Amino acid sequence: MKLKTVTLVGAVAAALLVAGCTSKTVNQAQYSGFLPSYEGLTAVETASGQKALRWVAPGFNVANYDKLIYQPIRFHPTPQTTDRISQQTYDELLKYANTRLSQAFSNRFQLVGFSSGPRTLEFRGAITGVSASTEGVKPYEIIPVALVLAGAMTAAGERDQNSELYLEGELIDTGTGKPVMRVVRKGFGKTLGNDKQAVTFADLQSVIDELTTDVANFH
Numbered sequence: 001m002k003l004k005t006v007t008l009v010g011a012v013a014a015a016l017l018v019a020g021c022t023s024k025t026v027n028q029a030q031y032s033g034f035l036p037s038y039e040g041l042t043a044v045e046t047a048s049g050q051k052a053l054r055w056v057a058p059g060f061n062v063a064n065y066d067k068l069i070y071q072p073i074r075f076h077p078t079p080q081t082t083d084r085i086s087q088q089t090y091d092e093l094l095k096y097a098n099t100r101l102s103q104a105f106s107n108r109f110q111l112v113g114f115s116s117g118p119r120t121l122e123f124r125g126a127i128t129g130v131s132a133s134t135e136g137v138k139p140y141e142i143i144p145v146a147l148v149l150a151g152a153m154t155a156a157g158e159r160d161q162n163s164e165l166y167l168e169g170e171l172i173d174t175g176t177g178k179p180v181m182r183v184v185r186k187g188f189g190k191t192l193g194n195d196k197q198a199v200t201f202a203d204l205q206s207v208i209d210e211l212t213t214d215v216a217n218f219h
Helices: 002-019 087-106 144-155 201-215
Strands: 041-044 051-057 065-070 120-134 161-172 178-192
Touching: 065 087, 087 120, 087 201, 161 201, 178 201
Parallel strands: 065 120
Antiparallel strands: 041 051, 051 178, 120 161, 161 178
């Protein structure tokens, strides 16, 4: 009986460990519908060391373009305020994202208001989600006692949570009207103390900074 109990505890612990792991990339159920297509997306590591899903058209070379139409980032769908995420947080995230990304693009391209000529790209992007998820069970918590405590803390809302920002975007060749790149990514901000702590702009600012780094260093 004792052996069976230990085996059962081990099996439950292993199952919870797998279920508790937080995915570093967006899964299909979290696609927002902002992009016309999600076909061909594959996992990549970006210049900032983050994980993302990306599709690049065969033969695409960013060096073949020197102008860009920047369509300001927006929310998709329209976000709802909660007791944890305020309208001020949404407004600050959107303003900061557009400021940083437009600057990053302007360092690489001449920003133009409209052009269907050669060597011109158009950028479309959206913040598709702001969330907080309970951190996965860590490997050291596989010990049965620690696992039980972790479960109790989750039920009580006391476990740390990941603050997360979801983004989707695409680049279009204005000469052909066809997409040349699509990106879907989930960025992790600061860790929250529990499921009552509000998500603020400061918690997620680093996610936008990492995205800006990747725009500046993509080849």
